[in-house]
Amino acid sequence: MSHADGSGYSPNGAASSNGSPLTRDTAIRGPARPAPYVGAGILLAAAILFPLMPQLYSFDAPRLGGMPFFYWYQLLWVPVSAALTGTAYWLVTREDRRRRAAVRAGGPPWTGEGSAEAGPGGERP
Amino acid sequence: MSGRDINWIALVIVVLLFVVVAVMGFLAAKWRRTGEEGLHSLDEWGLGGRGFGTWITWFLLGGDLYTAYTFVAVPAAMWATGAVSGFFAVPYTIVLYPIIFIIMSRLWSVSHRHGYVTSADFVGGRYGSRWLSLAVAVTGIVATMPYIALQLVGIKAVLTVLGLGSPDNVLLTDLPLILAFVVLAAYTYTSGLRAPAMIAVVKDLLIYLAVIVAIIYLPIKFGGWDTIFGAAQQKLGTVNQATGKPAGVFIPGTANYSAYWSLALGSAMALFMYPHSVTAVLASKARNTIRRNAAILPLYSLMLGFLALLGFAAIKAGTKPVDLDGSVNPQLVVPQLFLDHFPAWFAGIALAAIAIGALVPAAIMSIAAANMFTRNVYRDFIRPDVDPKTEAKVSKIVSLVVKVGALVFVIAMDQSTAINMQLLGGIWILQTFPAVVAGLYTRWFDRWALLAGWAAGIVFGTVSAYNVINPVTKAHFGGSVAPIPGTDFSVYIAVSAFALNLVVAAVLTLVLRALKVRTGEDLTRPTDYAADETDPKVVEIEKTQRYTQPGGPSPVA
Numbered sequence: 287m288s289h290a291d292g293s294g295y296s297p298n299g300a301a302s303s304n305g306s307p308l309t310r311d312t313a314i315r316g317p318a319r320p321a322p323y324v325g326a327g328i329l330l331a332a333a334i335l336f337p338l339m340p341q342l343y344s345f346d347a348p349r350l351g352g353m354p355f356f357y358w359y360q361l362l363w364v365p366v367s368a369a370l371t372g373t374a375y376w377l378v379t380r381e382d383r384r385r386r387a388a389v390r391a392g393g394p395p396w397t398g399e400g401s402a403e404a405g406p407g408g409e410r411p
Numbered sequence: 412m413s414g415r416d417i418n419w420i421a422l423v424i425v426v427l428l429f430v431v432v433a434v435m436g437f438l439a440a441k442w443r444r445t446g447e448e449g450l451h452s453l454d455e456w457g458l459g460g461r462g463f464g465t466w467i468t469w470f471l472l473g474g475d476l477y478t479a480y481t482f483v484a485v486p487a488a489m490w491a492t493g494a495v496s497g498f499f500a501v502p503y504t505i506v507l508y509p510i511i512f513i514i515m516s517r518l519w520s521v522s523h524r525h526g527y528v529t530s531a532d533f534v535g536g537r538y539g540s541r542w543l544s545l546a547v548a549v550t551g552i553v554a555t556m557p558y559i560a561l562q563l564v565g566i567k568a569v570l571t572v573l574g575l576g577s578p579d580n581v582l583l584t585d586l587p588l589i590l591a592f593v594v595l596a597a598y599t600y601t602s603g604l605r606a607p608a609m610i611a612v613v614k615d616l617l618i619y620l621a622v623i624v625a626i627i628y629l630p631i632k633f634g635g636w637d638t639i640f641g642a643a644q645q646k647l648g649t650v651n652q653a654t655g656k657p658a659g660v661f662i663p664g665t666a667n668y669s670a671y672w673s674l675a676l677g678s679a680m681a682l683f684m685y686p687h688s689v690t691a692v693l694a695s696k697a698r699n700t701i702r703r704n705a706a707i708l709p710l711y712s713l714m715l716g717f718l719a720l721l722g723f724a725a726i727k728a729g730t731k732p733v734d735l736d737g738s739v740n741p742q743l744v745v746p747q748l749f750l751d752h753f754p755a756w757f758a759g760i761a762l763a764a765i766a767i768g769a770l771v772p773a774a775i776m777s778i779a780a781a782n783m784f785t786r787n788v789y790r791d792f793i794r795p796d797v798d799p800k801t802e803a804k805v806s807k808i809v810s811l812v813v814k815v816g817a818l819v820f821v822i823a824m825d826q827s828t829a830i831n832m833q834l835l836g837g838i839w840i841l842q843t844f845p846a847v848v849a850g851l852y853t854r855w856f857d858r859w860a861l862l863a864g865w866a867a868g869i870v871f872g873t874v875s876a877y878n879v880i881n882p883v884t885k886a887h888f889g890g891s892v893a894p895i896p897g898t899d900f901s902v903y904i905a906v907s908a909f910a911l912n913l914v915v916a917a918v919l920t921l922v923l924r925a926l927k928v929r930t931g932e933d934l935t936r937p938t939d940y941a942a943d944e945t946d947p948k949v950v951e952i953e954k955t956q957r958y959t960q961p962g963g964p965s966p967v968a
Contacts, residue, residue: 308947308952309952310936310938310939310949310952311936311938312938313938314938314941314942314943314946315941330509330512330513331509333505333506333508333509334506334509334510337502337505337506337675338502338506338672338675338676339672340663340667340668340671340672341665341668344662344663344664344668344671345662346662349637351635351636351637352635352636352637352638352639352640353636353640354640354661354662356494356498356662356663357498357640357720360498360501360502360505360716361501361713361716361717363501363502363505364501364504364505364709364712364713364716365709365713367505367506367508367509367709368508368706368707368709368710370509371508371509371512371705371706371709372706374509374512375512375699375702375703375705375706378702379699379702382941
C-alpha cells in the first residue's frame with residue numbers, strides 16, 4: 287500500500303509511560319451512555335421507515351385544499367423528518383459533549399496544547 | 412413547429428446571469444484563502460480548503476444534490492407517467508437525511524484524521540486493499556460521467572425553449588452549450604471547489620424564488636389545486652393504445668408499492684456513494700456540519716416536491732413540450748411552462764436558475780471524479796510517491812478531460828444513451844455501499860469478499876437493467892424496476908443487486924476466514940471514527956511523537 291498517511295505508525299509506540307504524549311489510541315471521548323443513542327436511533331428509524339410505507343398513505347381522501355392525501359401527507363413528512371433529525375442531533379451532540387468533557391477532566395490523555403482549550407468541536411454554531 | 416422564435420428578453424437575462432456567475436467563479440479562487448500555499452494541493456483545490464461551515468455546506472450540498480436534471484426530469488416524469496417514477500423523489504429525499512446523519516459524520520471523522528479526499532481513499536486505508544479501492548474509484552468515476560452529461564441535457568432543454576438552435580444546423584445548436592462548458596471548465600480549473608460553492612448560493616436563491624412564485628401563482632391562475640389534480644388524474648388514467656394500460660399512475664396501487672419504496676430507499680442509499688456528494692461532505696469544517704445539514708437540507712426536498720407538482724400543473728395548462736425535430740420531449744415541460752405563463756423577464760430568471768443549476772453539480776462532479784482518479788488510480792498504481800502539488804495538477808487536468816468526455820457524450824450520442832447510462836450508474840454506485848458503509852462500522856467483511864460481492868452486484872444489475880423492455884418502443888433499458896428473479900415482486904434493480912452483493916460478500920467472508928486467507932492491514936483506529944476538527948490529524952500525532960520520543964518508533968515508510 288502506498289498511503290502516505292499512516293505509514294510511520296506503530297500501534298504500541300508511546301502510550302505506555304505516564305505523561306506520555308498523544309498517540310493515535312488516546313481516547314477522544316469517555317464511555318457512552320446508551321440512552322441518547324437509543325433515543326436518536328428510534329427517531330431516525332421512524333424518519334426512515336414511515337415514508338417508505340406507501341400502504342399507510344396511498345389514498346386520495348381526505349384531500350387538503352384539493353390536494354390528494356397521498357401528496358400532502360408526503361410533503362408534510364418533510365418538516366416532520368427534519369424535526370426528528372434535528373432532535374436526534376440535539377441528543378447525540380449533547381452526549382458527545384459530555385463524553386469529551388469526561389475524558390478531559392479524567393486525567394492525563396491530553397497534554398495541553400490547544401486541543402484541550404479549544405473545547406469540543408460540536409459546540410460551534 | 413420546427414425553428415422556434417428566439418425569446419430575446421428571456422435570453423438576455425439568462426446570458427446576463429450566466430456572465431455574473433462566471434465572474435464569481437473566477438473570483439472564487441481568492442475566497443477564504445488561508446496561508447500562502449495557493450491551490451497547490453487536493454485539500455485546497457479539490458476540497459475548498461476543508462473549511463466550509465454549516466451554511467456554505469448547505470448551499471453547496473443543495474446545489475450539488477438537487478441538480479438541473481432533477482429540476483427538469485422529476486416534473487417531466489410527473490407530467491408523463493405520474494407518481495411512481497416522479498413523486499418517489501419526495502420520500503427519496505426524506506429518508507436520505509436520516510441515513511446520512513448516521514453514516515456521514517463517521518466518514519468525515521476518519522477522513523479528517525487521515526487526510527482522505529475520496530471514499531475510495533478510506534476503503535483503501537481501512538482494508539489495506541488498493542484493488543478494492545480501485546473498484547470503488549472506477550465505479551464512482553464511471554457513474555459520474557453520465558451524470559455530468561445529464562446536466563448538459565438540462566442546459567440543452569433551457570436553450571431549446573429559448574429558441575436557440577435549429578434542427579438543420581447541429582453545430583450551431585450545440586455552440587452555446589460548448590461555450591458554456593468551456594467557461595465552466597476554465598473557472599473550475601482555476602478555482603477548484605470554491606467556484607461551485609460560491610455559485611451555489613446564487614443558484615439556490617434563484618431556484619427558491621422561481622419555485623415559490625410558481626407554486627403560488629400557477630394554482631391561482633388555473634383555478635386551484637382541485638382542477639390541477641383533476642386534469643392529472645384524467646390524463647394519467649387514460650388508456651394507452653400501444654400497451655392497453657393506463658398512461659401513468661395518479662396514486663400508487665398495491666401492485667406499485669414495492670417499486671415505490673424500493674426506488675426511494677435505493678436512490679437514497681446510493682446518493683451519498685457518488686463521489687460528488689462525498690466531496691461536499693469532506694469539504695465541510697467539522698464532524699457535526701453534515702449532521703446539522705441533515706436537519707436543514709430537507710427544505711430543498713420541500714422545494715423539489717412542489718417542483719414535481721408543477722408537472723401536474725403543466726398537464727392542466729396544456730403545455731406542449733415540442734422539441735426541435737417536432738417530437739414530444741417531456742424534459743421541456745418545466746422550461747416551457749415558465750415561458751408560457753410568466754412575463755419574459757421572470758421566465759428568464761427561472762430558466763437561468765435551471766441552467767446555472769447544471770453548472771454547480773457539473774463542476775463538483777468533475778472535481779470529485781478527478782480527485783478519485785488522482786488518488787486511487789494515479790497515486791496508488793502509477794506514482795506512489797506523488798507530492799501534493801502534482802496531485803493538484805493531475806486533478807485539474809483530469810477535471811478538464813472528464814468535462815470534455817461528458818460534452819462529447821451529449822453531442823455525439825443520442826440523449827437516451829446518457830439517460831440509460833445514468834440509470835445504470837445509479838445501480839452500479841449502490842454496489843460500493845457495502846465496502847464503504849460497512850467499513851465505517853466494522854472490519855468483519857473480507858476485502859476479497861467485498862470485491863466479489865461488488866462484481867456480482869454490478870453484473871446482476873447490468874443484466875437485469877438490460878432486460879427491462881420499454882413496452883412502447885421495445886427498446887432495452889426500459890426502466891429501473893424489475894421483478895426479483897423467480898418472483899413477481901417488482902423492486903428497484905439497484906436494491907435487488909445490493910441484496911445479492913451483501914449475501915455474496917457475507918458468505919465469501921466466512922469461506923475466506925475458514926481458509927485463513929490473509930487480511931489486509933487496517934490503518935485506522937477506533938478513535939478515528941469519532942474525531943472532530945480539534946482532534947489532531949494522524950500526521951500531526953506522528954510529528955509530536957518523533958519530537959518527544961527520540962528513541963521511539965522510527966518511521967518505516
